[in-house]
Amino acid sequence: MSNTFGTALRLSIFGQSHAPAIGMTLEGLPAGFRPDGKALQEFLNRRAPGQGAHTTSRKEADVPEFLSGLVNGTTCGAPLCAVIRNTNVRSQDYVNLQEIPRPSHADYPARIKYGDAHDSRGGGKFSGRLTAPLCVAGGLCLQLLEQKNIRIGAQILRIGSVENPRFDPLAPEIPSAFATPTEAMLEEIAAAKAELDSVGGMIECAVTGLPVGLGEPMFDGLENRLAQILFAIPGVKGVDFGSGFDCAAMRGSQHNDPYYVNQDGAVQTRSNHAGGILGGLSTSMPLILRVAIKPTPSIGKAQESVSFSGKGGMLEIKGRHDPCIVPRAVPCVEAAAAIAILDAILEAKQWI
């Protein structure tokens, strides 16, 4: 619970933004799996800061050190532990935040919950930085899934007022055209930044190659599991599947996905409003989900806030912050989905 996710595959994340390190333990990976270290690092680099004008200028290599679970680069069945040292820490940027909570950050409820001992430096354990170990775990899961021809890809659907087209929910391949922001999106971000502001967005994710019947009933269906892990990504405020919120305005005759047998003898559906999930179980059609991501709460503009000592006042956030976290959240969504899917597969004994 809390910092731990999964049933057959158990991920546990630890660390705070300004602690000596952040990291994760991952238990349940089959023995004999040989991760591709270079591919993993490339995946992590997609999440890393310092890649462009839209990201924070805090630059960290984010190279995980594996302390356990590998023998000569191969999983041995013991829990993996990977740590990433926090090297580029500027705690002084956060000094006034220990007294005045940033609007729409976890600062205020966390300080009330944990008291004076709470680590608020850089957002502490609520920092987006904790998605780095999530991506370490997810990157490994993605590699394992890929070996079984299960592919996961996410794209940017919206940043502010700029939209991209949705995935074709019937397509067996996941296009990567919009895995990074378009020019128009970069302009949207730059405009927000210029005004010391930030902007939100939406990410879509697809999973192809799933068997039929993956997921468990009621509280452990694919939707339940995916939602539980996706809401762990800071800033996510909504998750839907298939037609999602659009289904509210639809008739059953529109929304229902009729079955047919395709030329290969496989049962398919003519549409995919279900987003590949019925009753919490996979249908083998592409699994499609969307997440809404709020605008980065750390903005340069002066904001009204109150101090913990009870006085009101204006707050100006210095620090180094992304005017839009959506581009960096794309691999995080892929990682989260991969972890939840692999967990369901290992639990269901449907594969390894």
Place this chain on the structure above:
Amino acid sequence: MSNTFGTALRLSIFGQSHAPAIGMTLEGLPAGFRPDGKALQEFLNRRAPGQGAHTTSRKEADVPEFLSGLVNGTTCGAPLCAVIRNTNVRSQDYVNLQEIPRPSHADYPARIKYGDAHDSRGGGKFSGRLTAPLCVAGGLCLQLLEQKNIRIGAQILRIGSVENPRFDPLAPEIPSAFATPTEAMLEEIAAAKAELDSVGGMIECAVTGLPVGLGEPMFDGLENRLAQILFAIPGVKGVDFGSGFDCAAMRGSQHNDPYYVNQDGAVQTRSNHAGGILGGLSTSMPLILRVAIKPTPSIGKAQESVSFSGKGGMLEIKGRHDPCIVPRAVPCVEAAAAIAILDAILEAKQWI
């Protein structure tokens, strides 16, 4: 897992639509709580079928029998078990469904997952009927929360093309004006029914009276827990919090909720785009969430499907089905929210 939800409060649901009974066990309620049986039954009646033209004509009393956990009507600290007998069962309506899966139901993936032994009668364990024990548990939790001045109320936000206004996210009281469908909504449902069709909708839910700091970090925040349980309600395809999906188009300066100290000396926010949750933790502002509910997949219109023996064909569903499940889902959303909230409270030791 799977049929079990919760950490400090553990709900487990059992039963199939045409089994002898459905029911639930609930562990973790404090000893000495005296539920109001009449109020519980009134709550269950809101979910019960047979209440109007928009619901199925299957009429069941849905009166739970408590087999354990109560002594003279008071909780004794032992797990509660409540069962509801399935009396009004017409399994013959479902005979052809054992051969031909209904589009957009769990029939197809469930049959593949569990094989020929799967209980497909009336949807088996994937039936909406399983929300009755969810409401028994939730009804008890609502009563306990109310004793602590935590109130939960849901309303219909949309049915098909008809919309209601959203809750005022700053209001300390939850209005009940739209807890049942408006005239226009009933007409929308009747129109769908007349065409042997169904229609989807959207429900909004508010929780007031929460303390600050409820919820646990990362995977067990309030959003994670609420989403996990809400997706257990059949037909739910999306969940969002506060401004939810609308945040994607917003700037940080719009979306951020500035803090101020109100006349009673309490820290409040001037807006509530966060829906009362930051970093997974409650802020003490009203918790606001929405769920999207797909149109009932069981429609009278002929639909294309395939038999498990591999042949295609048209399917006409007889049975008794709701043209719109949104009105009956309103108490289910309240129940699910109450269970998740009480679980978080009991885990956090913040109250009892």
Place this chain on the structure above:
Amino acid sequence: MSNTFGTALRLSIFGQSHAPAIGMTLEGLPAGFRPDGKALQEFLNRRAPGQGAHTTSRKEADVPEFLSGLVNGTTCGAPLCAVIRNTNVRSQDYVNLQEIPRPSHADYPARIKYGDAHDSRGGGKFSGRLTAPLCVAGGLCLQLLEQKNIRIGAQILRIGSVENPRFDPLAPEIPSAFATPTEAMLEEIAAAKAELDSVGGMIECAVTGLPVGLGEPMFDGLENRLAQILFAIPGVKGVDFGSGFDCAAMRGSQHNDPYYVNQDGAVQTRSNHAGGILGGLSTSMPLILRVAIKPTPSIGKAQESVSFSGKGGMLEIKGRHDPCIVPRAVPCVEAAAAIAILDAILEAKQWI
């Protein structure tokens, strides 16, 4: 947790001695398993009271009713729920126990823990009667294991001063000669009863046919799991494996079990001091364990106690009680072992 056991197979037990019913839910059994109802009832009858002079005269049929999870007698993949009604209840026997706790029963700490609302009638949820649903679950697991040639049998090792020989830890078959008390043991029990006293004992249990490597490291090894469930049987005060406590006086050269290849080419050990478990994992040699069971605390002799209102005094227990629960605990130990072993098998995906 608490009333729930297991990872891949999840057993949850509910009920109190004088509640309307006791029962269990069992989740995770594979679909398509057809229990033998007659054999299950015969197994339950071994635990049932009223079988001889050594047991309580409270007679209850203990016939479980299955409310869910079965279709025409075959598991469908949904959770099983079975209930046993409490019919032969004489709560008046326990009236004074609500005021004066019985020495060495749970009465005292339970009343302090749960307060006045605690259900102390007949021991409430701490009653040995709760082993009936444990045996329902265990009886099902034993049948499933037997289909895979995994056999579990227990015997009485000691009652008071009367001892039986231990199992041969190398024998591939489990003898049933001492599954019931010997004449000398019955006399030992009768002698205690005549003096309004009770007597303790020891049970040994063997499991044959296990594959190599069953169990998970550290906290979820076979010893950990078996101990966790065995201590749930009321009266169990000790659990050991293989040579158990005797190993404390041994040298490594005596205790170590040398490997050899038998005539069938299988790796075996020449002795089995390990009781079939190394590092928490099965070795494929017979798994051997012992449990110590304390004398029934309910005795007719007058005993010193105190009332909850703080006054001392003597207590005479009327009621109907076993002078020795060891004979009835034999199938409980088999049931508990079966549940833990099947859970480990289902989790390890080593079989079904």
Place this chain on the structure above:
Amino acid sequence: MSNTFGTALRLSIFGQSHAPAIGMTLEGLPAGFRPDGKALQEFLNRRAPGQGAHTTSRKEADVPEFLSGLVNGTTCGAPLCAVIRNTNVRSQDYVNLQEIPRPSHADYPARIKYGDAHDSRGGGKFSGRLTAPLCVAGGLCLQLLEQKNIRIGAQILRIGSVENPRFDPLAPEIPSAFATPTEAMLEEIAAAKAELDSVGGMIECAVTGLPVGLGEPMFDGLENRLAQILFAIPGVKGVDFGSGFDCAAMRGSQHNDPYYVNQDGAVQTRSNHAGGILGGLSTSMPLILRVAIKPTPSIGKAQESVSFSGKGGMLEIKGRHDPCIVPRAVPCVEAAAAIAILDAILEAKQWI
């Protein structure tokens, strides 16, 4: 599960004997706790090797580095992660063990379970070295418990043929006279070592200062939890409570612990055969438990074994091994007990 223990306090252990590091994460400690680093190190030193003739000559400082969860030496509410680097590794000692399993070690079942990828170097994750992070966690818990006047102490009850007297189960203080081996015990160990052999033993542990009613019913009572964690210490083959296995030969009138009110008005028992636990719940009398520890399986004497390629043969173990692990296991038992007790306390909300 598996490498994770606890409900409200969650300990997860990672690492292998010859991996870069071993360590643990610990979640659920209250914020604001300031561990005494010096006392923790002294506690760890009691477990460390290289302290005398009875221990292995592998010397490691075993100084944990805390990577997260502390701010200026105080817990902040985030998960703690502590790592201990493996520096003094001589993998070449174990080369032949990858081919020939050591009798009574986990080598054989682990290799079958995990296949060729298993890390057998130094026993891998089954090494006694993994008790170092257990002691880091347990040492922290001991300090927290001590602040609440809950004290835990263990002593050596037996090594080979040499016995010490048991704790007085009614004494409110825990004597430390036998926390280390007596002269006679050291001689017993030296004699075994001289013969290239090893010797087993028994440890007793007491917990004083517990409130009444700690523990949860059935599967999560104090006995269940303590047994589950104690069997995680390599070499433990038996656990009992109070009179434990001796109860099998007792009458109820002997074993029952009569209640009385002491001079301070507190309810006490005149004897403590229950070892402070009834129905899985604490009685407030001293909690007393024993564990049996098998002789170290690594002995210098030649032993019969088989190679994984199927050939038989004699094995001579070189390496550096303790002729008796009992003295070093004493703090491990204290650590395990402290973790289980603190978990039960935090879950029951009985204290912090």
